[in-house]
Amino acid sequence: MKKLLIALTAAAAMSGSAFAADMARPYTKAPAPIAPAYNWTGFYIFGGAGGGIWDADTNTVVTATGAPASFSSRVGGDGWFGTVGAGYDWQFSPNWVAGVFGDGQFGSLRGNINDPFVIPNAITGRIKMEDAWAAGVRVGYLVAPNVLSYVNAGYSGSHWSGATMVSAITGGPTGVFTNGFNRNGVFVGGGVENNLNIFGITAPGWFMKTEYRAAYYDKATLNETVIATGLPSGLADTFHPLVQTVSTSLVYRFNWTGPVVAKY
DSSP states (O other), rough: OOHHHHHHHHHHHHHHHHHHHHSSSSOOOOOOOOOOOOOOEEEEEEEEEEEEEEEEEEEEEETOOOBBBOOOEEEEEEEEEEEEEEEEEEEOSSSSSEEEEEEEEEEEEEEEEETOOSSSOOEEOOOEEEEEEEEEEEEEEEEEEEEEEEEEEEEEEEEEOOEEETTTTTOOOOOOOOOOOHHHHHEEEEEEEEEEETOOOOOEEEEEEEEEEEEEEEEEEEEEEETTTTEEEEEEEEHHHHHHHEEEEEOOOOOOOOOOOOOO
């Protein structure tokens, strides 16, 4: 009986010590998850497609004097294009991003150029913007950690085809043409770029951007040339275009690895 009492006392003492140790152990709560951190600084490339329209004020003038030979009119065109480019962005605050970029557009925005009141017949020709390039800067605000809303501006150049002129009345040949030409100018625009993960796609470095752009090009004077002789006809067509485009591109960011994984 005495041995039993000793054993029970020892067991009770050991249980009390373990219980006291459990009571003394501090309880620590798991830390809150770390918010996702994204890094927009780095190089990127992109490619896509889009559509555009152009409008141009045009007039026919006498080459020797510059005097108008017709009333001014407005012409226009539209079409599709592909685009490729590259750039570098710098995230200079938690919500602001700035960068530089360059791109090219290749396609066909077709329209007409007219001599509406030239005597004896009004004449017209098919003209198109075949390609363009741009270099500029952009500044954007992160409306979400992986969504950038931005504006951009810069310098742009364009190449336009020549036009073989025909009668606007009969559609028959007039025997004159204009050569192809290049025009430079400035552009302004803006768009939205977002990581494709927001669509449930696992694509850490892949983005999509949609952008509007308006390019204002310098006025061109296009001398009309007689096809049979290769000599100037004595008339020229002025052409002052504004080109507006909307494009959607797939973007790859080399430094983008996705958000920091939360750890406890």
